[in-house]
Amino acid sequence: MTSATHEAASRPTWTPPNGKPPLSARMLRATWRRLPAKQHEVGREPGLVVPAADGSPLVTDHYFPRTPGDFPTLLVRSPYGRGVPWSPMYGMLFAEQGFHVVLQSCRGTGGSGGRFDLWRNEAADGHATVAWLRDQPWFDGRLGTVGPSYLGYTQWALALDPPPELKAMAVQVGLHDPYALFHADGVLRLENTLLVGVGMTYQHQGVAAFARATLRLQRRLRDLATARPLRSGYVSALAEEVPWLDDVLTHPDADDPYWRGASTAEAAERPTVPVSLITGWHDALVDQTFEQYARLRQAGCETALLVGPWTHTSALQQGWPQVFAESLAWLRAHLRDDRSGLRPTPVRVHMGGEDAWRDLDAWPPAPSATRWFPTPDRHLTRQPPTGSVPVASFSYDPADPTPSLGGPLLSHTAGPRDNAALETRKDVMTFTGPPLAEPLDVLGSVSAKLSISTDTGHPDVFARLCDVDAQGRSTNVCDGLARVRTAGKEPAEVTVEMSSTAYRFAAGHRLRWQISGGAHPRFARNPGTGESPIDATALTPVEITLYADSVLLLPERNAGPAA
Numbered sequence: 001m002t003s004a005t006h007e008a009a010s011r012p013t014w015t016p017p018n019g020k021p022p023l024s025a026r027m028l029r030a031t032w033r034r035l036p037a038k039q040h041e042v043g044r045e046p047g048l049v050v051p052a053a054d055g056s057p058l059v060t061d062h063y064f065p066r067t068p069g070d071f072p073t074l075l076v077r078s079p080y081g082r083g084v085p086w087s088p089m090y091g092m093l094f095a096e097q098g099f100h101v102v103l104q105s106c107r108g109t110g111g112s113g114g115r116f117d118l119w120r121n122e123a124a125d126g127h128a129t130v131a132w133l134r135d136q137p138w139f140d141g142r143l144g145t146v147g148p149s150y151l152g153y154t155q156w157a158l159a160l161d162p163p164p165e166l167k168a169m170a171v172q173v174g175l176h177d178p179y180a181l182f183h184a185d186g187v188l189r190l191e192n193t194l195l196v197g198v199g200m201t202y203q204h205q206g207v208a209a210f211a212r213a214t215l216r217l218q219r220r221l222r223d224l225a226t227a228r229p230l231r232s233g234y235v236s237a238l239a240e241e242v243p244w245l246d247d248v249l250t251h252p253d254a255d256d257p258y259w260r261g262a263s264t265a266e267a268a269e270r271p272t273v274p275v276s277l278i279t280g281w282h283d284a285l286v287d288q289t290f291e292q293y294a295r296l297r298q299a300g301c302e303t304a305l306l307v308g309p310w311t312h313t314s315a316l317q318q319g320w321p322q323v324f325a326e327s328l329a330w331l332r333a334h335l336r337d338d339r340s341g342l343r344p345t346p347v348r349v350h351m352g353g354e355d356a357w358r359d360l361d362a363w364p365p366a367p368s369a370t371r372w373f374p375t376p377d378r379h380l381t382r383q384p385p386t387g388s389v390p391v392a393s394f395s396y397d398p399a400d401p402t403p404s405l406g407g408p409l410l411s412h413t414a415g416p417r418d419n420a421a422l423e424t425r426k427d428v429m430t431f432t433g434p435p436l437a438e439p440l441d442v443l444g445s446v447s448a449k450l451s452i453s454t455d456t457g458h459p460d461v462f463a464r465l466c467d468v469d470a471q472g473r474s475t476n477v478c479d480g481l482a483r484v485r486t487a488g489k490e491p492a493e494v495t496v497e498m499s500s501t502a503y504r505f506a507a508g509h510r511l512r513w514q515i516s517g518g519a520h521p522r523f524a525r526n527p528g529t530g531e532s533p534i535d536a537t538a539l540t541p542v543e544i545t546l547y548a549d550s551v552l553l554l555p556e557r558n559a560g561p562a563a
Contacts, residue, residue, distance in 0.1 A: 011137050011140075012137040013137065014136075014137035016064060018043070019043055021088070021091060026092070035093065035321055036324075039096060040065035042063055050128065051128065052124070052125045053128045057112060058105065062102055063101040071100050072099055072144060072167075072335035073139055075104070075129060075143060076090045076091075076101060076102065077122070078103070078109075079203075080150070085316075091103050118200070126154060126158035127158065143167060144166070144335050145166070148173045150200075152173070156292075160267045166273050167273065169273055170327035171276065171278070172278045173283045173312050174289065174292070176263060176288055177262065180288060182196070185481065185482045188523065191225070191410075194217055195217070196410070198217050220237045221521060222521075226525075231246070268291075268299070272301070275296055278327070280314065280319065281501060283408060293363060304346050305346065305347045306347075307348070308350050313412070325341070329341030329343075345361055346362065347361065352416075353505060364443060368555070372433065372551065372552040375431070376391045379431060380433040389547065390546070395543050398518075398527050400427075407464075407479055407519070409522060416475045416476055430515075436505055436511075439507050441502075442557070444555030445497070446552075446554060446555065448463040448498060448552050449494075450493065450495075450515075450550045451492070451550050452491055452550070453489050453490060453492070453545045454545070458526060459526060460483050460484065462518055464513075465477045469506075478501045517542065
């Protein structure tokens, strides 16, 4: 008798209950297309109570295949509730494919006891759930995790000290560092922070409550984002005070003790659990996914990376058939020894600009960085300047902040947009290259090294790479923001990390480098006074001057055929 057979024989007999998935989940599931054929009918045990580490009840639903036999288990821990869309997307779909699915509400959400305190209890509560699983007669010792966004964070929290049963993880548009979700170089990611506040507060209360709260935020976003002081504004949008959100707003420094223990990055430095990573080029968490991949690869961990043409939300909507198939293949490979669905290469990325996919052995594909320089006539050239002289100046007025447009947001306004109207503003500088004689591929991390001076010493700088077509449409590719401190009129150097991309600029198109003093309300506006944007009540315009030795660094690669 094998050990697996002995373990199966020693477990108590389990008689599946008669419960069905909720009607709302079954109705939504019936509308989905382009998904793998159902292999099993699905049953459900709702409302199971799992004791947390401190005894708090964690309410849990169990989905299972209605077929005799042993099946591996997937753990899905969420602060967003256990109803639609999570019940059909994770409970039903994965159970249909031969998995037990344990869908659990994090403490303080979805009926679970205790108080939700962003990130602080996830590791302990995850381990308490695994301890509970070991006592279940249907649990055969094979465990995987799956889920997006904060459901990715609960996976990484468990993996900080991975239980021996954990054999695979599938992290979709997932989070590992809460600080980086809310802040960029000390600057508050205002719009995303408010959207996270709405999601965490209302989504577990049901679709109707979440929809009302989202609409309320949309209606009041402009007034909220321009409130002085800023910290007093969010309560009217969320209709209640949220203690953890207060803490997020008032702790912009990554080194603040408040953030100690928040990041689970070190979990990706262990080579023990194979991990599948999925993100989109306009996902609000794309940079976190690339950091996870880099750490996993450095540790020698088996990992796969899929990057699609998606935002944070569209990856789970338009991109869901591909996201689901990718995750399913990974979990089958590592929990059921079926590697038939795996891709031949570890990395697959969507090439923007031509709507094609490219398979790679690793990311980034080690291209050389090409340097582009601004000129006084607003051109972009590869010719290095002869000295550091001013090339352009503009005034940023926080009373009329430069608006944000598209990019990596959590809202429906995310993604690529036509920047032509934005670029007509006086507080937006653009530098445009000549028409390309042949296609140009950019694959990897994009950055800008800026030499700037100011009259107040307190600016932010937003830098964006755009693709300008023959009709003059300027489409954002990737971007980033940095906080700057200058002394007197001497220029200071600052590096703006502009995220990563895989993008083909077609022949006849032009590169455009866009520079401004902010992107509001995506980022909280800099008041120009040196005060915290959260507490400031006075606003001061700032004059920003760019110098010729500033450089845009592009990881260029000779254009080749894509899939």
